Amino acid sequence: MPEPVDLRSDTVTRPSAGMRRTMMEAPLGDDVFGDDPTVNRLQEQAASLFGFEAALLFPTGTQSNLAALMSHCQRGEEVILGSEAHSYRYEAGGLAVLGSIQPQVVPNRPDGTLDLAEVEAAIKPDDPHFPRTRLLALENTITGRVLPRSYLSNALQVAKKHGLATHLDGARIFNAAAAQNMKVKDLCAGFDSVSSCLSKGLGAPVGTVLLGKNEFIQKAKRARKILGGGMRQAGVIAAAGIYALENNVERLKEDHANARRLADGLRNAGFEVSGLNTNMVMVMVERPQELGDFLKAKNILVLSRNPMRLVTHLDVDAAGIDRAVAAFADYLSRSRTPGRAAGTARAR
């Protein structure tokens, strides 16, 4: 069996030999006491890279987002966020379950943005009937789509006009920055908090950093403790994060090029590609389970959904992409041959 080409997500990467070595050799302490030198180094490095006063290491993006929301909003207060936002759809309702925060949802447009007129209309007046609207939360990239800096600036202006705080789920902010040839510092300027995952395109096995002002990060530290995220010799994780920031940021453009290669290959093979955004490709398929099973037999791993989201990352190279394209093409040609596997993919 050839090596797997795993296109399910950029979270599937495994730490490289260099990263593992750094983790093994990291000086450690007890981070709940604040004396893990490697955690402190990562937090200082991240704060400086993002242009914020302070940073805090979390085990996951889910916990970091929730701690941020809990630090911005009190019980019964409200966050405005997109209908596709990870914090709203894919974090098991933690903001409501654990934060007692009300989500006010605004639909994401096809480009991933929120209509700012709709955002303004969703802000509640000061009236005891309503929850107090406290926070606007955006996500960049959102399913691979980049929110451009000009849009972010307009959104920040709307929030400021109405006295709302702002949070950015920047799980893949480095992909957004790479796609626009920008620094994350410039892309994140003006937000009150940013959450950035080290465990996605950057290739660390675990870890997310939350950025904000000193006072905000102190609040978030308490929320992290409530959520069970106070870790002890967390330098083992932080070392992977430092390695990721120092070695795996510049190369994100390779993932974007591989996504383009994949999209072109699939189009040429006869598939309908409905989206190509940073490191994600969306393909229309009619029988996702059948296609997924066919690909799995060739050790090409996908999530069997329609549209099918394929994600490139540092454990898939151009040769792997070509193998995946060949497997998709093989599937399509068999499905068009009478008596072979039934057709599942929609041709262009």
Ligand SMILES: Cc1ncc(COP(=O)(O)O)c(C=O)c1O
């Ligand atoms: C946009 C976004 N935010 C947050 C998260 C949560 O990260 P984690 O899986 O580390 O909890 C994810 C995970 O896929 C994500 O895609």
